[in-house]
Amino acid sequence: MxxxxxxxxxxxxxxxxxxxxxxxxxxxxxxxxxxxxxxxxxxxxxxxxxxxxxxxxxxxxxxxxxxxxxxxxxxxxxxxxxxxxxxxxxxxxxxxxxxxxxxxxxxxxxxxxxxxxxxxxxxxxxDYFPEVETHIRTDLNLQLEEKGLIHLQEQLKSLDSEAYETIAIENPKRVIRALEICISTGKPYSSFLTxxxxxxxxxxxxxxxxxxxxxxxxxxxxxxxxxxxxxxxxxxxxxxxxxxxxxxxxxxxxxxxxxxxxxxxxxxxxxxxxxxxxxxxxxxxxxxxxxxxxxxxxxxxxxxxxxxxxxxxxx
Structure with missing residues (x-):
């Protein structure tokens, strides 16, 4: 039309x-x-x-x-x-x-x-996100290699179900980014999206x-x-x-x-x-x-x- x-x-x-x-x-x-x-x-x-x-x-x-x-x-x-x-x-x-x-x-x-x-x-x-210590990202990348993406996805689902439902969950880089914020701050990644x-x-x-x-x-x-x-x-x-x-x-x-x-x-x-x-x-x-x-x-x-x-x- x-x-x-x-x-x-x-x-x-x-x-x-x-x-x-x-x-x-x-x-x-x-x-x-x-x-x-x-x-x-x-x-x-x-x-x-x-x-x-x-x-x-x-x-x-x-x-x-x-x-x-x-x-x-x-x-x-x-x-x-x-x-x-x-x-x-x-x-x-x-x-x-x-x-x-x-x-x-x-x-x-x-x-x-x-x-x-x-x-x-x-x-x-x-949004603003705090700095993340290098060893956290390194450890998550190692987990990705040894245990696979599903393992990281399950971690994210446990720590931040909202992020799990909204981010590009099939993208390891996005999953690791959300996880490293959760782990380093003790707060959900999604809480920084406001x-x-x-x-x-x-x-x-x-x-x-x-x-x-x-x-x-x-x-x-x-x-x-x-x-x-x-x-x-x-x-x-x-x-x-x-x-x-x-x-x-x-x-x-x-x-x-x-x-x-x-x-x-x-x-x-x-x-x-x-x-x-x-x-x-x-x-x-x-x-x-x-x-x-x-x-x-x-x-x-x-x-x-x-x-x-x-x-x-x-x-």
């Missing part, structure tokens, strides 16, 4: 700098909505999907198709290499800088992505897309099947020399490495991708539902209704 009135929008009604943030679970249609809104407001798009930063990863991260990228200017899509050391703090700095530049020519910028921490870094700023928000020179209007769980899961299963049909296995095979990089320790890649290494059948690996993606979607919703500033819409909502909501916030 395309809008009849794209481009050439009169911005006289707002001099306020605005960031339209589109969030929601994976495969719900955030990319399509971001493009429609960018076209309507003649705006550019910032990606806050931490997996789409890497140029070597395309199919498994659902990078927008070429025609989608050409439909509106995009930023932070495949702009880094998996060999680069790039974290959420770097993204916060780079994204705020880019948004400032874009606001010089248009009061509205669209941001889209399901990486909750990266979205929060832009809209509200990162620091005062940073002041931004723009207003954020947050839009969430959602649907019934069965619909989300069906869309995820269909997306994974499409990724496989589009050559995901070949993409993962080409990245085998780099499989120990943190960027590749993610859903869609780690499961196929298990197949390539002879540990799993291809059928089982694909089923695990679907299962882990469904779990990821559940965590995304748990994260975003804590933010009462998000206006939620069914993914099939007519885009005009969403535009009307945004316009009411602008006015």
């Amino acid at each position: 395309m809008l009849n009135s794209v481009i050439n929008v009169d911005f006289n009604y707002t001099m306020t700098k605005v960031l339209i943030s589109i969030v929601g679970p994976t495969a719900i249609g955030k990319t399509a909505l971001s493009i429609k809104l960018a076209q309507h407001f003649n705006a550019e798009i910032i990606s806050a999907d931490s997996r789409q930063f890497y140029k070597e990863m395309s199919i498994g991260t659902a990078v927008p198709f070429e025609e989608e990228l050409n439909a509106a200017p995009h930023h932070f899509i495949q702009n880094k290499s998996i060999e680069d050391d790039y974290n959420v703090g770097d993204f916060e700095r780079d994204a705020i800088s880019k948004i400032s530049v874009l606001h010089e020519k248009n009061p509205i910028v669209v941001m889209v992505g399901g990486s909750g921490l990266y979205v929060k870094a832009v809209t509200k700023g990162l 620091n005062p928000e940073k002041t931004r020179n723009f207003k954020t209007i947050s839009i969430g897309l959602n649907s019934e769980r069965s619909t989300i899961y069906n869309r995820i299963n269909q997306r994974v099947d499409l990724m496989i049909a589009n050559g995901l296995l070949a993409e993962v095979k080409s990245l085998t020399p780099y499989k120990h990089h943190n960027a590749l320790n993610t859903v869609g890649y780690k499961e196929l490495f298990q197949f390539i290494d002879g540990h799993w059948t291809l059928e089982f690996a694909i089923s695990e991708i679907k299962k882990n993606t469904r779990r990821f979607a559940k965590r995304q919703l748990t994260w975003f539902r804590k933010d009462d500033s998000i206006a939620w819409f069914d993914f099939e909502t007519n885009v005009d209704e969403i535009i009307n909501h945004i316009s009411s916030q602008l006015n």
Whole structure:
């Protein structure tokens, strides 16, 4: 569905700098909505999907198709290499800088992505965490090597059930980060996620897309099947020399490495991708539902209704 009135929008009604943030679970249609809104407001798009930063990863991260990228200017899509050391703090700095530049020519910028921490870094700023003694991190990494990720996940579940339910639990780096805070401070990692928000020179209007769980899961299963049909296995095979990089320790890649290494059948690996993606979607919703500033819409909502909501916030 395309809008009849794209481009050439009169911005006289707002001099306020605005960031339209589109969030929601994976495969719900955030990319399509971001493009429609960018076209309507003649705006550019910032990606806050931490997996789409890497140029070597395309199919498994659902990078927008070429025609989608050409439909509106995009930023932070495949702009880094998996060999680069790039974290959420770097993204916060780079994204705020880019948004400032874009606001010089248009009061509205669209941001889209399901990486909750990266979205929060832009809209509200990162939380402060105390320094951690090196030996704690070293010990946790040793436990990871000797006892595996599940062992660390169970520790986190015991020490901070809220963090266990919301962080990227399949990412060892995130699990270790949460555990080292719990162990070094004696307090839950999640208790440090309530620091005062940073002041931004723009207003954020947050839009969430959602649907019934069965619909989300069906869309995820269909997306994974499409990724496989589009050559995901070949993409993962080409990245085998780099499989120990943190960027590749993610859903869609780690499961196929298990197949390539002879540990799993291809059928089982694909089923695990679907299962882990469904779990990821559940965590995304748990994260975003804590933010009462998000206006939620069914993914099939007519885009005009969403535009009307945004316009009411602008006015």
